[in-house]
Amino acid sequence: MDRLKGKVAIVTGAASGIGKATVELFRSEGATVLGADAVEGADVSSDAGSEAGVRELVEQVVKQHGGLDIFFANAGISGGFASIAEQTEADWAEILRVNLIGPFLAIKYGAPEIAKRGGGSIVCTASVAGLRAGAGGAAYSASKAGVINLVQTAAQQLSATNVRVNAICPGLIETGMTKPIYDMARAAGQEERLGELNPLRRGGEPEEIAKAALFLASDEASYVNGTALVVDGGLSSSHPTTRRFELRML
Secondary structure (H helix, E strand, O other): OOOOOOEEEEEEOOOOOOHHHHHHHHHHOOOOEEEEEOOEEOOEOOOOOOHHHHHHHHHHHHHHHHOOEEEEEOOOOOOOOOOOOOHHHHHHHHHHHHHHHHHHHHHHHHHHHHHOOOOEEEEEOOHHHHHOOOOOOOOHHHHHHHHHHHHHHHHHHHOOOEEEEEEEEEEOOOOOHHHHHHHHHHHHHHHHHHHOOOOOOOOOHHHHHHHHHHHHHHHHOOOOOOOEEEEEOOHHOOOOOOOOOOOOOO
């Protein structure tokens, strides 16, 4: 219950879903946590894709709590499933601003303060959509692929600071972002089909991603750096297929 005792953390996208579950879990493990979001429901209002907003958020935490140990850059938007031909430059700019520039700003302003404490952890929410096509729209997928490369690059550039930078790649998780998908499936009486393409044959829960974030944020992951931890029920272990193969257990 004390895996983060004495640690100070920021969690963005904290009003619901993965962010909210992570704030609750981090606090239960002893951390002082400031949850931020652009919508109501978090401790403070903050735009994760605004340089001024992120800088002020970090300054506020350092002033109030004496430093920063953990930054979970979780805020993101989906942008829907419109095709490349249907999306506009403005659509792409906003999705990249929140999903990719947001984690960049978390690293830019969070890493120096974390380094002052002797090191710590930055965790960024990517997605299985960033690994290959088929799990999200074009702009969303591109933004999440960018996050995966960003944490690798940042880990190298922060060499010798003891600031670890990693990503989590969730699969289908029930959050505010995926609520329309879940609502449509339930309305059609097809809830059991959610997550059917992964070997566990179910969608994930925000708490399951929060536990992955806790691991990466804690000292238990002290030798984990510059990697993308996939938490997707096995979805990305294969290319999705419409054919089912039932294996006879030996």
